[in-house]
Amino acid sequence: MPKAPNQKLKLLHLMQILLEQTDENHALSISDIIDKLARCGITAERKSLYDDLEALRAFGLDIETVKSRSVGYYIASRSFEPPELKLLVDAVQSCKFITAKKSAELIKKIESLTSVHEARLLQRQVYVQNRVKTMNESVYYNIDTIHSAISAGCKIRFQYVEWTVEKNSRPRRGGRFYEVSPYALVWDDEFYYLVAFETESASVRHYRVDKMKAISVTQTARDGAHHFADLDMALYARRMFGMWHAEDQVVRLRFANRLVGVVIDRFGRDIPIVPDGDDRFTVTLTLATSPQFFAWIMGFGSEAEILSPPTVRQALANQLEQIAALYR
Missing domain, CATH: 2.30.30.100 (SH3 type barrels.)
Incomplete structure (x- = not known):
């Protein structure tokens, strides 16, 4: 009896069915698999499917079995686990340089890396429509x-x-x-x-x-x-504020102790922190002293202070006077 035209594709369709429709909480029995292959125009017998499943295991697919009323088969592990995919989705949806349209396209591709059941959980995390996004598709x-x-x-x-x-x-x-x-x-x-x-x-x-x-x-x-x-790009980016181009200067700063986490988050754990009294500490850093840097310092009010050099300290004082003049 001649084989149906799609029979040569049976193993590929079987792999696709397992990858798209199974996970730890959604297994398919042999009967389920036979029905799904039939919808693809492929006939299959139980014995041949057992051989096919073993072939896919030998190929590297992590196929596990679960026993309930009947034996079920599912993909136990993938290149990306659900928590990793959620991180990727969060990164894409929050990224301003990707348009809303491209974000939706990328998230759809990320969803294809897991089962349709896990993909629904990812979809519940997608809120890109009203985010501030770039309008430059290119x-x-x-x-x-x-x-x-x-x-x-x-x-x-x-x-x-x-x-x-x-x-x-x-x-x-x-x-x-x-x-x-x-x-x-x-x-x-x-x-x-x-x-x-x-x-x-x-x-x-x-x-x-x-x-x-x-x-x-x-x-x-x-x-x-x-x-x-000899430029370390990671260090270079760290001393910039909003990537504003400005002259690099060695600046000594004093902060309230409660801001130590903010400073470490911004400049890293390797910076030297020197206690200054009971409730303050100082750091000495090479920074681009741009308007964005001054805005960052001003955001902490009296809990952050530029100690030196005098020119940078005076530049901030001048900026504060200009701002105060607007409100007099």
């Missing part, structure tokens, strides 16, 4: 283009946009293209930033990737490599 692909340029050691060209008070985006510099040497991508405060060398100003610059448009890789080799030769 950012997802810009990241890949930038990585390609970094690997190839080439410069990139792009337009950089900004918002108007009418809530429209417009290119900066009257639409003139930027051309920079890309060296790294940094994810900071839920946004992706390009760290690059700008030949025109002979300095390291940062660009938010979701504000970059019409990006392309040039045939021109990068320059400015000496700026990045």
Whole structure:
């Protein structure tokens, strides 16, 4: 008797059924599997299915059995466990540089990594529709283009946009293209930033990737490599605030003891913390003293103070006076 056209695909369909429809709490009996294969146009006998299940086990699929009224089969372990998938879903849905549309697409793909039953639990965690998201759909692909340029050691060209008070985006510099040497991508405060060398100003610059448009890789080799030769990108990103470009300075700060967790979260556990009286401590750090840094310090009120250098201390005092003047 000739085999049905789909019989050669039986093992593949069996694997797909197990991966999509079973987990520790949802096993399928041999009868269930026969019925589901039949819906795919595939006939199967019990004996052949036992052999097929053993073949899939030998292939590496973690198929376990459970006994209740009848013997059931399910996938016991996968590349990603449900808690790991929930972390991925949370990261995607909270990430501002991914559009709401792309977030939904990625979450759907994440759901395919587990059973349909576990996927429903992931769906209950998805709240992307009303999150603040970027409106630049191309950012997802810009990241890949930038990585390609970094690997190839080439410069990139792009337009950089900004918002108007009418809530429209417009290119900066009257639409003139930027051309920079890309060296790294940094994810900071839920946004992706390009760290690059700008030949025109002979300095390291940062660009938010979701504000970059019409990006392309040039045939021109990068320059400015000496700026990045010994640069620890993790430490570099840590001393920036909002990736604002500013002069690095050695700054001594004093905080209330209750803020020690905040300081460690921001700068890491390896920073030297020096007790200063019963309820204060000091730290000495190399930081980019940008307006964002001052805003961070001011957020703690009288529980945070810049001790030195005097120029940075005075710069914050000047900013406080300007703000106070607005409310007089």
